[in-house]
Amino acid sequence: MKVQDFINLKHEHGTFDREFRRAQLVSLFQPVAFGRYSRMYKVCEYLFGISHPLTMKMGYVYTKCLDAAKQGTILKAEADYDLKQEFEEAIGGLKNGVIPLPYWTSYVDISKDEGSREWNTGSRENERHYLPLKKDHVLEAIASTSQEEGHKFLFTLKNLEVDSNDPCLSLPWQEFEKTVKSNLKHAHTLLDFIKSNAEECYDQYQHALYRECSQYKVSSTWKESRPDKFNFEAAGRTFWVDGRFENAVKAVENDRHSLTFLRGKGIIEYNNIRASALAAIAPEQDFFPFHVVFNELCHIRASAAEICFQAQSGIHRIGHCPKSFAPEFWQAMMTKKSLLPPEKSTIL
Secondary structure, three states: OOHHHHHOOHHHOOOHHHHHHHHOHHHOOOOOOHHHHHHHHHHHHHHHOOOOHHHHHHHHHHHHHHHHHHHOOOOOHHHHHHHHHHHHHHHOOOEOOEOOEOHHHHHEEEOOOOOOEEEOOOOOOOOOOEOOOOOOOHHHHHHHHHHHHHHHHHHHHHOOOOOOOOHHHHHHHHHHHHHHHOOOOOOHHHHHHHHHHHHHHHHHHHHHHHHHHHHHHHOOOOOOOOHHHOOOHHHHHHHHHHOOHHHHHHHOOOOHHHHHHHHHHHHHHHHHHHHHHHHHHOOOOOOHHHHHHHHHHHHHHHHHHHHHHHHHOOOOOOOOOOOOOOOOOHHHHHHHHHHOOOOOOOOO
């Protein structure tokens, strides 16, 4: 409401007291149907614009209604009735007492309590009434563009052959395997040790997954038996205990080439190769390697990203690859910390 509105009251046989009470809505309390004011504000903004006096009035009432309960104020029935009557007269009345909504709201499910904001990909609801479409309205343009792009995305996704396995994760293992097989004097024993350990780890993982899923079908609920909460301790023990660096050294101690290669790589690179082996044997769209070696896979991916960046930037010499691992996935972290022996501290 503007100052000029108060000046014109005398000519309209109005009272300053009544209009001032309607304008100063700080003292108004939340009505029972305060969600109705949200709808009335949407309609006024859609039809008359955001700077229209009625739009500003409805918006102000609605925002004050939200905090009125905390402030202990009340919206009197007289003011509530007058506001609704003014709104109905401005839009030309209501059909069956239902407030017509802007066309863009049909793309969003608006519940009666204004609590739901879920995207509506289905058809429009017949029981709702909508205002005539205004294509130049910014929200109509956004809604129309969003739905169009959404259909394009779904169509592309439906016709896309998805390969969820990142080739960068399995590349270190594939290069190691290719190098060893092409040279008779190489770490063949170490290759067999890593490969057999990775396959056994995967078998243990699949066994645990099958066992937990069977129990879920019988007595549990999916919420209580999510895959990331399954017991993969056997798989973790196979990888982190049976396949650890010390056991690998013992397994290849009679193979000079494997022993030299293993000691040259060290524990970190050894674990990275083993993690890459898990990624290589995992089927498409399988979360198996991330449950066991999430930490190492993050390192491999970060290293590949840095190499790609350095190559694109024209720097021929690759610098220090990132050695700090990302925070571990819950299952991998629990498995690794619970199974590995405590690290020996060095006193300087």
